[in-house]
Amino acid sequence: MTESILVTGATGTVGQHVVVALSDRDVTIKIGVRDPETVSEEITGEVIKFDFTKPETWGRALTAVDGIFLVRPPVVAKSKIGSFVEAADRVGVDRIAYLSAIGAEKNVLVPHHWIEKRIMATDMEYTLLRASFFMQNLLKVHRRDIVEHGEIFVPAGNGKTSFVDARDIAETAAIVLTESGHANRAYDLTGPEALDYGAVATIFSDVLDQRITYPNPSLLTFGRRMRRRRKPLGFIALMCGIYTIARLGLAARVTDDSRTLLGRQPRRMRAFVEDHADDFREDSPPNGPPTGNEA
Ligand SMILES: NC(=O)c1ccc[n+]([C@@H]2O[C@H](COP(=O)([O-])OP(=O)(O)OC[C@H]3O[C@@H](n4cnc5c(N)ncnc54)[C@H](OP(=O)(O)O)[C@@H]3O)[C@@H](O)[C@H]2O)c1
Structure with a gap:
């Protein structure tokens, strides 16, 4: 059966390109956005209303989903993301690719550090995409x-x-969500x-x-x-x-992870x-x- 991937942050710098990269692959795409009206009709996928700060929107977003591309919007509290991650785990989502930041594993001050730990504590297969500074x-x-x-x-x-292009991060996200060999791994994505x-x-x-x-x-x-x-x-x-x-x-x-994955x-x-x-x-x-x- 074709797998279903939920893309969060789908109107954002990386997420918009994740939707494009996934549309070349044999998956169905759920596009979770706060305002479905903002999504172009040309975009492939099922557009649904989704808000990290409104748990009542999570049920539909997570129904029959196999994988998630997770973005923490800079304006959203890390605790909301943590609760969403736990909800995804509870309903049996198989895997998650999280857009993190390079060095997050060593820096307890950044929200990504805390969120990574929450993800690693679930039963989901995870891939942490620790990105360098976006060219965008x-x-x-x-x-x-x-x-x-x-x-x-x-x-x-x-x-x-070591600037990285958001389009390359997006392609790596599509790869780790749809190909095997990336479970419970972390990649440092640089240009x-x-x-x-x-x-x-x-x-x-x-x-x-x-x-x-x-x-x-x-x-x-x-x-x-x-x-x-x-x-x-x-x-x-x-x-x-x-x-x-x-x-x-x-x-x-500069790391070799982007080249190896792409x-x-x-x-x-x-x-x-x-x-x-x-x-x-x-x-x-x-x-x-x-x-x-x-x-
Ligand atoms: N910039 C860098 O150099 C860099 C480097 C490494 C890591 N990062 C990380 O990348 C992440 C940001 O990614 P990005 O730049 O692709 O995002 P972005 O362009 O800042 O866009 C944020 C996305 O989040 C959505 N959003 C905002 N509030 C939301 C809410 N309450 N519920 C659901 N969705 C919401 C926005 O959608 P709508 O407004 O359309 O609803 C938008 O799609 C951050 O966690 C940042 O730390 C950034």
Whole structure:
């Protein structure tokens, strides 16, 4: 019998591509979204109303489901995700692929650490996809600086980051959910290279054929610009935390896991910018739905 996969976060950066990647495979797809109206009619799959904060929506979402692609939306409390994971286990879901973050196993402060443990305590087969920094953050959070100021404005110092393309993460999710050999495993998903933001700015300049710089702002200068844009303090603190990790050289580790799973090299930054060149031009709207985190 054809298996059924529930995709959460299906309108998000990774989830939208998981739906596409699964549609090439012999599975039925359940697309769990808060507002079914936001999902294009061209998308393959059964669209159902689903909200982590509304347990009354979980029953229909979990009915006759064999596997789950699980995303923790940044705005949802980890306890809600934990309760949902337990509900999935109770109704007999076989396996779960969880979008986690690289280093989560060692960092007790990040919600992913706690959620991973909750998943591992269930009877479900799990695969933890511990992703590095998404290339798509440049398209969402930092697009305005690139388009309006011709600069990549992040407080990452000269630290390197092993950027990964969300489309590659999505393909690996489809693989681990539909092929054998990935039960109770964790993968560190990075791109094929670690780049500092000066090198990223050079790639943007080459591909867009316009001057994009990296002014290498301090944490304070970055924080001030974000405050002028009335960004919430929590958001600014999160950004500073993330870029401090890069600044300290702790975001640079490149692994072979993406290549091994995909059977090809994961996408490079240059390919990402080429594919999205139009989205980085002034007259085009930002790609994808707003995350609430746009800078
Ligand atoms: N950005 C990075 O570099 C990075 C790196 C490693 C790991 N991660 C992790 O990736 C995850 C985010 O993934 P993403 O970037 O693909 O997501 P995203 O673009 O932030 O989108 C969030 C998704 O969650 C859905 N959502 C929000 N509230 C919901 C609720 N109450 N119930 C059900 N769905 C809800 C949204 O759908 P609607 O709004 O349409 O309902 C949307 O599809 C986070 O856990 C983050 O820590 C991010």
